Amino acid sequence: MSQPQPLLQLPQTAERAPSAGELRFWLDKAVCWGQADGPDARKDASLHLSRLKDFLQQVLTHINNMSSTAETVKRLPLLGQFLGRLCWNPYVTADATGRRLLLQCLWGLYSEHPGNAVERTANQWIRKVLCQLATEEDDAQALMKKMDIPPKDYHLEVLRKMVALLQKSIGKSCSCLGDTNQRCACDNILATSEACVPLVTCPEAAPLISALLQQQVTCVRAALSEDFLDAVSSAYSSRCLSLEEQAVVSLWCHNLPSLEEAVLRLLDCALTYSGPIPQKQLEQSLLPKACAQHCSIFLVVNDIFRSILKQADGTECVKYFVGAFTGCFLREVALQQHQTSVSLKAMFPQSPQSLLLPLLTRPTEMPQQAWRRHLIWLSSSLQRLTEEEEDGDDNSSRSGRFHTVFEAWFLLVQCSHWVQVAVQLLVTSEPEDCAPLLWLLTFYHHPTNRGHHRALQLVRGKEAWDHLHSLFSVLDPPLPIDLLQSLVTLLSPQPQPPPLSPLLTLNLFVNFAVFLQQSLSASTEIVQMVLDRCGLVDGARWVLSSLQIRMNQGDCLSSDTERVHLRIRALQNTLTHMHVASSPAKE
Amino acid sequence: MEAVLKNVAGTAELLAVASLSGEVERWEEPTVSRAFQWARYCEHLCRRFHDNPAIRRVIEKQLRVTNHGLRAAFAGYGDVSFSDLYRCQHLLLVGLLKNPQLPISVMKILFDAEQSEYQEVTGYCSRIIQCKSACKVLSPLADSSAVGADAEVQAEMLMERLGALLSRGGEARHILDSVPQGFEGAAGHFCVVIAAALLMKKNSSQDFLLDWLQKEQSVLEQMCSSLPSALIIELTKKQPKFRDAFCDLLKKWASDMEYSLSEGEWIQTRRNPTVSFDRLTEHFLGLFETCPSVRVDVEEELNALKMSDGDFDVRGLSVWGDLLSAFNKSV
Numbered sequence: 050m051s052q053p054q055p056l057l058q059l060p061q062t063a064e065r066a067p068s069a070g071e072l073r074f075w076l077d078k079a080v081c082w083g084q085a086d087g088p089d090a091r092k093d094a095s096l097h098l099s100r101l102k103d104f105l106q107q108v109l110t111h112i113n114n115m116s117s118t119a120e121t122v123k124r125l126p127l128l129g130q131f132l133g134r135l136c137w138n139p140y141v142t143a144d145a146t147g148r149r150l151l152l153q154c155l156w157g158l159y160s161e162h163p164g165n166a167v168e169r170t171a172n173q174w175i176r177k178v179l180c181q182l183a184t185e186e187d188d189a190q191a192l193m194k195k196m197d198i199p200p201k202d203y204h205l206e207v208l209r210k211m212v213a214l215l216q217k218s219i220g221k222s223c224s225c226l227g228d229t230n231q232r233c234a235c236d237n238i239l240a241t242s243e244a245c246v247p248l249v250t251c252p253e254a255a256p257l258i259s260a261l262l263q264q265q266v267t268c269v270r271a272a273l274s275e276d277f278l279d280a281v282s283s284a285y286s287s288r289c290l291s292l293e294e295q296a297v298v299s300l301w302c303h304n305l306p307s308l309e310e311a312v313l314r315l316l317d318c319a320l321t322y323s324g325p326i327p328q329k330q331l332e333q334s335l336l337p338k339a340c341a342q343h344c345s346i347f348l349v350v351n352d353i354f355r356s357i358l359k360q361a362d363g364t365e366c367v368k369y370f371v372g373a374f375t376g377c378f379l380r381e382v383a384l385q386q387h388q389t390s391v392s393l394k395a396m397f398p399q400s401p402q403s404l405l406l407p408l409l410t411r412p413t414e415m416p417q418q419a420w421r422r423h424l425i426w427l428s429s430s431l432q433r434l435t436e437e438e439e440d441g442d443d444n445s446s447r448s449g450r451f452h453t454v455f456e457a458w459f460l461l462v463q464c465s466h467w468v469q470v471a472v473q474l475l476v477t478s479e480p481e482d483c484a485p486l487l488w489l490l491t492f493y494h495h496p497t498n499r500g501h502h503r504a505l506q507l508v509r510g511k512e513a514w515d516h517l518h519s520l521f522s523v524l525d526p527p528l529p530i531d532l533l534q535s536l537v538t539l540l541s542p543q544p545q546p547p548p549l550s551p552l553l554t555l556n557l558f559v560n561f562a563v564f565l566q567q568s569l570s571a572s573t574e575i576v577q578m579v580l581d582r583c584g585l586v587d588g589a590r591w592v593l594s595s596l597q598i599r600m601n602q603g604d605c606l607s608s609d610t611e612r613v614h615l616r617i618r619a620l621q622n623t624l625t626h627m628h629v630a631s632s633p634a635k636e
Numbered sequence: 637m638e639a640v641l642k643n644v645a646g647t648a649e650l651l652a653v654a655s656l657s658g659e660v661e662r663w664e665e666p667t668v669s670r671a672f673q674w675a676r677y678c679e680h681l682c683r684r685f686h687d688n689p690a691i692r693r694v695i696e697k698q699l700r701v702t703n704h705g706l707r708a709a710f711a712g713y714g715d716v717s718f719s720d721l722y723r724c725q726h727l728l729l730v731g732l733l734k735n736p737q738l739p740i741s742v743m744k745i746l747f748d749a750e751q752s753e754y755q756e757v758t759g760y761c762s763r764i765i766q767c768k769s770a771c772k773v774l775s776p777l778a779d780s781s782a783v784g785a786d787a788e789v790q791a792e793m794l795m796e797r798l799g800a801l802l803s804r805g806g807e808a809r810h811i812l813d814s815v816p817q818g819f820e821g822a823a824g825h826f827c828v829v830i831a832a833a834l835l836m837k838k839n840s841s842q843d844f845l846l847d848w849l850q851k852e853q854s855v856l857e858q859m860c861s862s863l864p865s866a867l868i869i870e871l872t873k874k875q876p877k878f879r880d881a882f883c884d885l886l887k888k889w890a891s892d893m894e895y896s897l898s899e900g901e902w903i904q905t906r907r908n909p910t911v912s913f914d915r916l917t918e919h920f921l922g923l924f925e926t927c928p929s930v931r932v933d934v935e936e937e938l939n940a941l942k943m944s945d946g947d948f949d950v951r952g953l954s955v956w957g958d959l960l961s962a963f964n965k966s967v
Contacts, residue, residue, distance in 0.1 A: 086776075088776070091776065139768075139769040139770075139772035139773045140769075140773060142765050142766070142768075142769040143766060143769035143770045143772075143773050145749065145766075148749060148762065148765065148766065148769075149749035152747050152749065152762075156740075156744060159740055161740070173736075176733070176736065176743070179733065179743060179747060179761070180730070180733035180734055182761070182765055183729065183733060183746075183747075183761040183764050183765060184726070184729060184730045184733060188824075188825040189786055189787075189790060189825060192790055192794075192825065192826060192829060193790065193793070194723070195811055196793060196794060196797050196811060197682070197719055197722035197723070198722070198723075198793060199679065199722060199723040199724075199725060199726055200723065200726050200764075201725065201726065201764055201767075203789075203793075204764065204767040204768050204771060205767055206789055206793070207771050207785065207786050207789045208767050208770050208771050208774075210785055210788060210789045210792075211771060211774045211775065211778040211785040211786075212774070214778045214785055214788075215774065215777060215778055237777065240777060241777050244773050244774060244776075244777055247769075247770075247773060248770050248773065248774075251766055251767075251770050253767070253770065254770060254774075
């Protein structure tokens with residue numbers, strides 16, 4: 050029995066034609082795997098599988114580039130032998146990609162109109178091999194024939210039985226108690242996971258894969274192969290493999306790239322969604338639940354959020370997403386009933402501890418009259434933090450303080466329900482009560498005081514509030530044009546970065562329209578006129594949808610829930626008609 | 637019933653056309669799909685009329701007529717029987733793949749990697765290959781039992797089949813009898829399957845199987861000479877009837893031995909495959925270890941036989957005496 054050869058370093062381009070030397074190397078490997086049947090040969094085949102598939106892709110490209118089979122065979126005389134041997138290698142044929150590439154190579158060698166003996170022989174051989182692959186029977190099947198059982202059913206039954214047997218053996222608890230000399234039931238796990246690499250797209254193997262992912266890691270030897278985790282991850286994300294919920298969560302625990310991919314995929318989904326992402330979609334992604342079950346997953350997810358927010362400078366969609374996700378997560382935590390109660394500190398280790406409980410408490414968990422006071426406290430705490438950062442002389446501690454400000458802001462983004470409450474309260478505030486709420490809002494949209502614009506931003510914010518307050522207080526038409534115009538200016542995109550984010554103003558604007566005790570028709574008229582001029586119809590729609598979601602969750606308290614719902618719906622209707630009317634002109 | 641017979645005849649013709657005629661050159665995906673639908677229908681018919689000997693006879697009669705006609709129409713035609721129809725789809729597939737006139741485009745559809753569950757024909761073969769290969773990949777790992785997973789599955793299916801037949805009061809022998817005994821591989825595998833069947837959870841068919849084994853001494857002998865000792869020991873532990881049969885067999889083997897002066901050893905002359913004296917001793921000792929009560933009985937019996945041989949203590953005169961001394965040596 051020949052020993053498997055060591056791994057050869059081969060260049061990776063798929064464009065290059067395969068050389069005779071490379072073909073020889075792989076042919077020798079294939080011969081070796083066919084002859085030996087011990088665990089070493091199997092491990093070798095498993096380890097080489099992905100490189101072999103790359104090589105097969107090269108071969109396929111080469112075959113398709115050649116003008117005839119005769120020419121291909123002349124260039125690479127060993128090709129037939131190589132492909133023939135691979136046909137009988139179960140690792141290649143069980144794997145979906147391997148099987149596909151192998152078959153495509155065979156089709157590539159088939160000549161529609163064979164012009165010489167070589168091509169005719171090739172055609173016959175190809176037909177024969179394929180027939181054998183699909184219909185060959187062994188001793189076992191002779192017996193099945195006597196029992197009138199069709200081969201296809203029989204193979205399926207054997208496979209299911211094997212999967213069940215292996216599942217049972219994985220479930221067995223570890224017995225070795227750390228003694229490395231003793232045999233352990235867990236020894237099998239690594240080998241089984243390696244064997245499952247080509248089976249990730251085989252639906253019958255899914256229960257076994259789930260079991261492997263979920264087995265308790267009590268023993269040092271109960272490791273899963275990295276190739277296995279990668280293969281499962283890519284099969285799951287391309288929807289070729291369906292896993293139970295807990296298996297997916299286990300996959301994320303084992304394999305960081307798969308977790309990252311899942312988070313980015315969800316984020317992508319949120320950004321391409323035409324409105325604020327529905328809670329159902331967040332739940333279906335299983336990520337909030339996974340975060341609730343494993344604190345470590347939540348920490349990783351938050352790190353991903355942090356880096357995205359730092360890069361993109363926090364677009365509104367991303368900020369909203371982070372808030373919605375965290376809300377969903379907190380609901381899952383509450384549902385968990387706490388077999389393992391994780392402290393808030395463990396879940397949010399980097400956030401300023403004094404702000405944790407105040408921010409995480411939902412508005413519904415405290416009486417409505419207490420909101421304003423609560424927000425004033427939050428606003429002043431955050432203000433203090435930012436002032437400390439700005440006042441720092443010492444350079445080394447400056448970055449530390451900046452970090453604190455960022456973390457405080459990040460926590461605010463995660464708990465954006467309070468920002469929305471602030472906006473809502475601004476609608477019914479007196480002019481002298483606005484300052485802390487406006488500060489909070491400004492901070493949310495502009496966390497860094499770059500260029501020391503904050504003072505100016507606060508002024509602009511107050512101006513916007515004043516305009517809105519006046520505009521919506523008008524009892525008789527016509528509406529004052531200058532007020533309208535100033536508002537529109539604040540809302541419109543400016544050539545230079547404006548001191549105040551138009552989205553802040555827009556949010557305020559829509560909230561005024563919804564919550565102010567003014568007649569619906571008057572509000573509608575104002576909305577129409579303003580949006581007509583500044584064009585932020587989609588943005589307004591977004592704000593209305595997010596308000597609706599909050600109403601449905603009970604977060605957005607109003608003594609008049611039904612009335613608010615009606616107003617939102619009416620405004621949405623108006624916007625829909627506006628959008629339809631204006632889109633040809635706008636685009 | 638008319639319709640059923642017509643359809644059965646039609647399917648037999650279909651199989652003939654698929655494997656032997658150039659008609660397939662014009663077949664495309666919808667045609668192939670329909671062909672497989674017919675084959676499935678036939679399989680379904682078989683299972684339905686499985687227990688109805690009267691209808692089965694009528695169908696067989698129809699098949700005889702159809703076969704006759706098809707033999708005349710197609711050179712190289714092989715008759716189709718009722719039991720062939722159980723695996724009609726497989727026959728269709730084999731016929732198609734072996735037919736050199738089958739267009740390569742049809743083959744490509746059958747082997748297509750893009751399988752979808754809703755299309756029966758696309759990727760039909762690809763799925764089969766996936767399944768078979770997956771079994772081969774997993775089987776070295778699933779060998780926790782001594783018999784292997786595929787033997788276990790077959791044993792289960794066998795017991796199920798036997799059980800179904802027996803509960804209907806039908807004839808079950810034919811299944812066991814008809815396994816080809818001439819082929820080395822198949823017979824050896826069959827032994828493993830029987831062992832697996834006897835090691836299964838207790839069920840009613842096992843008694844039937846054991847009775848059959850006792851009558852079919854050749855199979856029993858094959859089992860005891862080809863299976864690993866550990867497996868045989870397992871069997872003796874689990875099935876008392878098997879233990880007794882095994883014990884009797886060992887004694888029979890012993891009685892067939894003759895002492896060869898040239899080799900200085902007891903050998904079997906008339907059997908094939910042969911069992912050596914040492915192996916025989918091992919078997920006995922293994923048996924004693926698991927069932928100590930048997931030892932007493934066997935030694936008593938052997939002693940009586942030794943005495944009837946003259947009760948000599950010289951090696952080479954009585955196989956029984958030599959066996960007894962071999963037992964005592966190992967104590």
